[in-house]
Amino acid sequence: MDKRLSLSKxxxxxxxxxxxxxxxxxxIRPFLTTYSTQLLVQAMVLYLDYCNSLLAGLPASTIRPLQLIQNAAARLVYxxxxxxxxTPLLTTLHWLPVIARIKFKTLVLAYQVVKGSAPTYLLKILKPYTPARPLCSATSGRLAPPPLRTCASRSRLLMVLAPRWWNDLxxxxxxxxxxxxxxxxxxxxQGAPLPVVRFCNLGT
Structure with a gap:
């Protein structure tokens, strides 16, 4: 990990x-069917998903090497x-693009916080929104935004990104x-259909 926390290494x-x-x-691809190749390649796609919420908020240029890997994997399957x-290959395989997969993982963590089922460390940094007076918004499942204005160096923090993305749902x-x-x-x-979301969550 580099000192800028870009995770480029x-x-x-x-x-x-x-x-x-x-x-x-x-x-060994000449000896494999499309289906058996897909099973093998999906194991690697799940490896791309491991702890990918740590990559949330990184520039697309930093994430690009992972997207190129996913693209190569899709071409190999077929x-x-x-x-x-x-793009049509990813759709057929029900694979969200890497950046969307990262965002989805973050949203799953946010859902767990709202429902109180998240790990303790997440419940300490993310809080459900509680208005000062009883309002309709109290039952809207929102997350409380960070208490202070966030500088650019902190804009990638989970406590900043998760409420922003979650409250936009x-x-x-x-x-x-x-x-x-x-x-x-x-x-x-990105308007992803049902099967894409389900497969994306296999790496949660």
Missing amino acids: NIAAVSRACRFFLYNIRR NLPRHSHV PVEVRTAETLVTFETEDSPL
Whole structure:
């Protein structure tokens, strides 16, 4: 981890490991079906998801190496050349793009905070919104924003990003009765359909 907390070294290490993983699958790809290749590659996609909420708020340019890995993985599943258009492949595979996956993971953590089921350390830094007087907003499932104005160096903190992203969700999503219901609502992330959200959550 670098002193700017950009996690660029960690991203580079994950990218190297994934490239090696894909290289080994590519060597045996002629002997695999599309389905069996997808099963192998999905294990790597879940590796990309591990603790990915730590990457929340990073510039797209910093996240790009991970997105390139995901793109390569999608092309490998369908045995397509390097420059094939990848968006339809991600849709067919029900994979959210990396940045959307990071945001979704953060929103799942926020949901757990609102419901009181999050780990203690999260409950200490994220608080459900409680108005000073009884208002309709008291039941809207919002999170309290940070108490102080946030400088640029702190804008990536979970205590800043999670309330901002969570409070932007439609109220019917924020107030979902169960985590399963929350995960199976149509995703607010780029209009992603149901199966995309479900697969994204496998890495939670």
